[in-house]
Amino acid sequence: xxxxxxxxxxxxxxxxxxxxxxxxxxxxxxDKKDKGRAGDAxxxxxxxxxxxxxxxxxxxxxxxxxxxxxxxxxxxxxDDENFWVNAQxxxxxxxxxxxxxxxxxxxxxxxxxxxxxxxxxxxxxxECGEMFGITFAGHPDPxxxxxxxxxxxxPLRKDYEFPKEYHGISCE
Amino acid sequence: xxxxxxxxxxTITVADQRVASQKGEREFMMDVRTQDLEVNMGPQHPxxxxxxxxxxRADGELVTGAQPHLGYLHRCAEKIGENVEWLQYLPYTDRYxxxxxxxxxxxYSLAVEALLGIEIPRRxxxxxxxxxxxxxxxxxxxxxxxYGLDLGAFTPFxxxxxxxxxxxxxxxxxxxxxxxxxxLRIGGVFNDAPPGWxxxxxxxxxxxxxxxxxxxxxxxxNHIFIKRTADIGVITPAQALDFGLTGPMVRGSGIDWDxxxxxxxxxxxxxxxxxxxxxxxxxxxxxxxxxxxxxxxxRVQEMMESIKIVRWCLENIEDGPTIAELPKVxxxxxxxxxxxxxxxxxxxxHYVVSDGGKVAVRCRVRGPSFCNLPILEDIMPHTFLxxxxxxxGSTDVVIGETDR
Numbered sequence: 001x002x003x004x005x006x007x008x009x010x011x012x013x014x015x016x017x018x019x020x021x022x023x024x025x026x027x028x029x030x031d032k033k034d035k036g037r038a039g040d041a042x043x044x045x046x047x048x049x050x051x052x053x054x055x056x057x058x059x060x061x062x063x064x065x066x067x068x069x070x071x072x073x074x075x076x077x078x079d080d081e082n083f084w085v086n087a088q089x090x091x092x093x094x095x096x097x098x099x100x101x102x103x104x105x106x107x108x109x110x111x112x113x114x115x116x117x118x119x120x121x122x123x124x125x126x127e128c129g130e131m132f133g134i135t136f137a138g139h140p141d142p143x144x145x146x147x148x149x150x151x152x153x154x155p156l157r158k159d160y161e162f163p164k165e166y167h168g169i170s171c172e
Numbered sequence: 173x174x175x176x177x178x179x180x181x182x183t184i185t186v187a188d189q190r191v192a193s194q195k196g197e198r199e200f201m202m203d204v205r206t207q208d209l210e211v212n213m214g215p216q217h218p219x220x221x222x223x224x225x226x227x228x229r230a231d232g233e234l235v236t237g238a239q240p241h242l243g244y245l246h247r248c249a250e251k252i253g254e255n256v257e258w259l260q261y262l263p264y265t266d267r268y269x270x271x272x273x274x275x276x277x278x279x280y281s282l283a284v285e286a287l288l289g290i291e292i293p294r295r296x297x298x299x300x301x302x303x304x305x306x307x308x309x310x311x312x313x314x315x316x317x318x319y320g321l322d323l324g325a326f327t328p329f330x331x332x333x334x335x336x337x338x339x340x341x342x343x344x345x346x347x348x349x350x351x352x353x354x355x356l357r358i359g360g361v362f363n364d365a366p367p368g369w370x371x372x373x374x375x376x377x378x379x380x381x382x383x384x385x386x387x388x389x390x391x392x393x394n395h396i397f398i399k400r401t402a403d404i405g406v407i408t409p410a411q412a413l414d415f416g417l418t419g420p421m422v423r424g425s426g427i428d429w430d431x432x433x434x435x436x437x438x439x440x441x442x443x444x445x446x447x448x449x450x451x452x453x454x455x456x457x458x459x460x461x462x463x464x465x466x467x468x469x470x471r472v473q474e475m476m477e478s479i480k481i482v483r484w485c486l487e488n489i490e491d492g493p494t495i496a497e498l499p500k501v502x503x504x505x506x507x508x509x510x511x512x513x514x515x516x517x518x519x520x521x522h523y524v525v526s527d528g529g530k531v532a533v534r535c536r537v538r539g540p541s542f543c544n545l546p547i548l549e550d551i552m553p554h555t556f557l558x559x560x561x562x563x564x565g566s567t568d569v570v571i572g573e574t575d576r
Contacts, residue, residue, distance in 0.1 A: 024507060035528050038287045038507030066413045069512065070521050070538040077533070086523060088510055088538075092413070092429050099510055120416030123546050131250075146243040146575060155251055 001062075001096050003041040009063055010043065015056045017049025022101075042099035047085065050102055051112045057089055057098065058117055065089035065098060068118035073104075073128045078158045081106055083132060087114070104134065113139040131156040208236060213560065215244050221318065222571025226548065226564065230557055238552035238560070240545055245575035253535025258284055258502045259358060261535065266352035268539060269573040271314050274307035274343075275515045277356035282437060283522035284358045286509040288502075295492040296360030297439050302373065302485045303346070303355060305478040309380070310339040311516035312471045312478075315568040319468055320391050322565040323400050328391040335383060338376060345369055358502065360495030374486050377479050384476055392469055401468065402459030405551050405563035409462070415547045418540055419518025420474065421567065424454040424467030431514040439485075448484045449477040464566035471516075471568070503530055515540050517568055539573035 001009070007021050021043045027036035045053045057065040070088040082103040089098045104111055113136040114121040125136040126145040133154040136142065144151065153160055163171055214225035223244035229237035249268060253261050265280045266273040278300060285292065292300075317332030340350045346365055347355035355362050391397055407417070412425040422429055430451040432440040443449065452473035454466030504526040512521040518540030525534040544567050552563055 035506055038289060038505040038526075039509035040286075040507075042508075067416050067418075069416055069418070069519060069543075070510070070523065070536070072523060072536045072538075074525055074534040074536075076525070077527070086536075088512075088521065088523070090512075092427065092434075095434050097435070097510075097512075118416065119414045119546070120543065123542065144243075146246045148243070155248065156254075 001094060003098075006063065006096060006098055007043060009060070010056075013056060013060055013063075016052040017046035018053065019044045019046055040099050042086075042101050045100055045102045047102040047104050047111045050085070051114055051117055053100070054087070054089075054114050054117045057100075062094070063098075064091040064093045066092055068114065068120045068124075069097075071114065071121050071124035071128070073132045073134055073156075075132065075156060075158045083109055083134060085111055085128070085134070109133060110135040110137055112137050115139060130154070133157065207231075213564075218322075221565075221569055224569065224571050224574070226560075228552070228557070228560060233556050233558070235552050235555050235557055235560060238548055240548055242542075242545075242571075242574050245571050247576065249537060249576040250535055253532050255531065257530050258504055258532065261532070262357060263352065263354045265537075266354055267572060268537060268576050269311075269515065269517065269520070269541070269570050270351055271570055272307050272311040272516045273351060273353050274303045274356060275311075275513065275520060277354060278304050278438075279511065279513045279515070279520040279522050281356055281358045282513060283509055283511040283524045284502075284504060286511050287504045287507050287524065287526055288358070289505075290359060290496050290498070292360055292496055293493045295364075295490060296494045296496075298485050298489040299361045299365060299494065300356050301439055301443075302370075302482050302489075303343070303353075303361075305481045305485075306339055306342065306373070308478045308516045309475045310336045312475050313339075315471055315516070316387070316391070316468065316475075319565045319568075320397070322561050323397065325391055325394065325397060328387060331383070331387060331390070335380060342369070342373060342376065345372075357495065359498045360493075362495070364494045370486055370489065373482065377483055377486075381476070381479060384472075384479075388472055392465075392472055398458050398465060400559075400562055401464040401566070403463050404459075404555065404559045405464045405566055406460045407462040407467075407547060407551060411547065411550060412462070415550070416543050417518065417547060418543065419515065420467055420470045421518060421544045421547075423452065423470045424566075425462035426454050426456070426466075428453055431512060431519060435512075437511070437513060443481060443484060446484065449480045452477065464562050467566045467568075474516075501530060503528065504532075508534075512538070517541050517570065517573070518544055537576055539576060541567075541569045541571075541573040542576075545569055545574055 010018050023041045024037050024039055028034040057063050067090045069090045072086050074084040082105055085102045085104055087100040113125055125139055128134050129142055130144040130147045165171055209230050211228045212225055213228055215223040225241040227239045228235055249264055252264055265276040269276050313332040313336045317329040320328040344350050347353050407425045409425045409427050412422045433444050433451055452470050454470055458465045506526055506528040508525040510523045512519045520540055521538030523536035524532055527533050
């Protein structure tokens, strides 16, 4: 299925938490400042129903997303008040992909862990946790994965300040 | 050690023994004192192919738990991606999977091109395909050779590296580097192939085809090798899907999935229409489906499939420009794109976000090694300690990519 087909199917099965979709578009020729949007289409999901949504994607026969290929987060900018949580789903049966995005307020960056639905999420969530400071509620093992256990701050946030030193080692 | 001995309370009491001995079992257990022992395998263990540590809990010879610890080679690749310009990031992509740098260049270039929406010249696409497939062979040669080395077969490793050396020489001729190429650029390739290069690649294909059968017989069909790998580290198809395994790991479990064929990118759609290559799958030929032998044999067969693709490209390559016209300072239209390509180790995904500026907002790398590794926590328990090397080696992990 193409993106429109997947989106229609999600609407038809009334997928929990589905709030809309975002499609690439060309620039508006009348508006000089508008540059359009390039790239892939994605669906937007309410973070409160994140795991329920993923479960429907996995279990529905016509969607059939057996694999969670990637799960990551994005900090779109210092002034933006949300993080994005991005998931890439893949169906091997139907040979289609779906990009899913949830907007997560920076003030309350907690979302349910998807490990119960896809075990592939386990390490990706650990990485997002240490890099962005997002809490994945119900994660079985929320330790740091790439960074040392005592690392201060969340490096992939846009407002991250590089440390001056680490255990007496100068970083400048 | 003496403290541990004092604290130790036997799990089988005299009363238990009396009950057991009537049934004629476990009599010997009375004076055998075992307790779980935690062993760090790595970070400097040759079989981890880099700096990775696996914390193994062992009850005697039996592994009861395994936990990979990463991060020794973390170089902040994604953070760097948010701080350098689009074109400047390309050399950093070489450094995550340093055994398949051409494929990494390709993945990043395709992701940025998906946002740019530019047309790539046909000759450039052909050269890209040739280089990516040759690099796949080089990468699988290392995987296959060092796997034999892990299990004590030294000879195939030397032969594999001899062939790989030839490939690296070919890469050196076309781009000047042996390991970190940065040859596939956004918009095409860096330069055209030097005169005689394509003919030499054709000659390599002919020679390699002959040698390949020898390697297969030398290692894959070796009786000791089969005994060490068959029925070991079995990954069921359900596990493979649940853990998001890709590439030879998922094909070794018998799942028919290859991005080059099933979601074609670049020129692969045309190659599939011409029915050039097959997708090798694990069959459980020597043991159970999805064991170490199956995974390694998938890689070995893939080398031959890559040769077929390279030959097809050599037949169909035409003259023409090798790079699209792009400005010196690249501004990428706002938007976001995810592009996954078939790396030698699985799906290499790049998720790039642009706000229309010179620098990326997000430059996410989904490394296949990183995603293929958590399966160890599941398949290593209840195996023997001696098999742990066989299992780790069969995942074909490159630490540069898990840690990025």
